[in-house]
Amino acid sequence: MRRGFLNSKAAKERLSSATAQQFEQIKVTSVDLPAVLEKPVVVPGSTFSPTDPPTHIWATLPQLYGEPSTECVLLRGSKEIILKTPGFPKRLPPANSPAAFRVAPSPGKGMGLFSTRPIKQGEIILWERPLLIAPRGVPTRFPPGSFSAAQMIQHHLDACEHFIAIAVNRMEENCRAAFMSLHNCHTHDGSGPLVGRFRTNGVALGGLDGVQHQTDKPYNAILEHVSRLNHSCSPNTQPFFDRATFAYKLYAVRDVPAGEELTYQYIDVLANKTARAESLKPYDVVCTCLACTENIAETDKRRSEIANIFPFVPTWLMNYQLPDDWLIKKCTALLELIDKEGLQHLEGYCMGTRAIMDSYICLGDSRNASKWAARVALRPWSECEAESYPVKELLDPGSPAYAQHPLWQMRMRMWM
Numbered sequence: 001m002r003r004g005f006l007n008s009k010a011a012k013e014r015l016s017s018a019t020a021q022q023f024e025q026i027k028v029t030s031v032d033l034p035a036v037l038e039k040p041v042v043v044p045g046s047t048f049s050p051t052d053p054p055t056h057i058w059a060t061l062p063q064l065y066g067e068p069s070t071e072c073v074l075l076r077g078s079k080e081i082i083l084k085t086p087g088f089p090k091r092l093p094p095a096n097s098p099a100a101f102r103v104a105p106s107p108g109k110g111m112g113l114f115s116t117r118p119i120k121q122g123e124i125i126l127w128e129r130p131l132l133i134a135p136r137g138v139p140t141r142f143p144p145g146s147f148s149a150a151q152m153i154q155h156h157l158d159a160c161e162h163f164i165a166i167a168v169n170r171m172e173e174n175c176r177a178a179f180m181s182l183h184n185c186h187t188h189d190g191s192g193p194l195v196g197r198f199r200t201n202g203v204a205l206g207g208l209d210g211v212q213h214q215t216d217k218p219y220n221a222i223l224e225h226v227s228r229l230n231h232s233c234s235p236n237t238q239p240f241f242d243r244a245t246f247a248y249k250l251y252a253v254r255d256v257p258a259g260e261e262l263t264y265q266y267i268d269v270l271a272n273k274t275a276r277a278e279s280l281k282p283y284d285v286v287c288t289c290l291a292c293t294e295n296i297a298e299t300d301k302r303r304s305e306i307a308n309i310f311p312f313v314p315t316w317l318m319n320y321q322l323p324d325d326w327l328i329k330k331c332t333a334l335l336e337l338i339d340k341e342g343l344q345h346l347e348g349y350c351m352g353t354r355a356i357m358d359s360y361i362c363l364g365d366s367r368n369a370s371k372w373a374a375r376v377a378l379r380p381w382s383e384c385e386a387e388s389y390p391v392k393e394l395l396d397p398g399s400p401a402y403a404q405h406p407l408w409q410m411r412m413r414m415w416m
């Protein structure tokens, strides 16, 4: 597979000084291919035809400033969304020196990431461009006839291997080596060596198809370091994809002492222990974190309570029957439960903190609101937070930003 015109030496030199606008004109390196299955291994006679309209494109993004590049398998429309992202392609910020993490063996878990020094809640541990992003599934067609479920799954896995192979073949040598050095826990289920690594190490990625805050994110990203994070049901980090830099930022979601293993959640950690154990089976993980080994009944109860509290301001604001401090009390209880369970990475943690600040704003209490604004500022890893009203101006209780805030004294004004 040709890597495209942006990869010649002359083109790279030209691009190293290119601006975002020039990049926009050049567009990305892409090869449009129809979704042809060249070798439908198990099910013979695939009905894909070379005349079918292309469903995916393979692209290398971005190749500027001599920074690491990402191989992408993109669904139709995603490339346009990426190119329209304000600020794209933004330079990566300089890396922490010395690095706040290291890769090292984690007993019983293979390799893992560990902190090299104390890290504060809200600190960015690392920025990293993915080696690869690709959809979690690809279109697969079957010729007429009847096939067993096993044949259909195998056929789909073969199609996925084919799609990923195109991207991996386009990688720079060092990126391909980094990809191939990642762990593969799917060696006995029909996955090929590339799909096995893709399924083992994928970090779910949304927002490239125009839909925000999806629970079922359509892409997986594979990264040299973030993909080394092992699972915990009480994780201490949360990865956040920043489209402008096309990179993940890895946040510490609570204070982390030096030498502690860095972890993130692979599955829904609000489920009970039995359901979590079931969801972790495909990753070959038998979790030994505290939530899975100690005081399981209490832990399950607290997690179920957390799942049932929604820190939604209008529910309280528009209901005069509820006391003025109703939402503040609810959210305080929510934050306490989350702290107890070590689940600060959840959206509910950031949303609950902001809901308390918003409640004080609705009540016209800028002194307390500013205290909570300071906490909101320390919890920037939420996807919703990135789009919410900025808190910087609200840190000072005397700021004129309060009187201009859309929620200012709203609780009183609603009932005048």
Ligand SMILES: C[S@@+](CC[C@H](N)C(=O)[O-])C[C@H]1O[C@@H](n2cnc3c(N)ncnc32)[C@H](O)[C@@H]1O
Residues within 6 Å of the ligand: 108, 109, 110, 111, 112, 182, 183, 185, 200, 201, 202, 227, 228, 229, 230, 231, 232, 283, 284, 285, 286, 287, 288
């Ligand atoms: C994304 S990789 C994480 C990095 C991996 N440990 C390595 O050596 O590269 C996922 C694999 O790590 C291992 N793993 C992750 N979390 C684990 C845990 N809590 N307990 C045991 N093994 C774990 C499992 O083998 C899993 O398939």
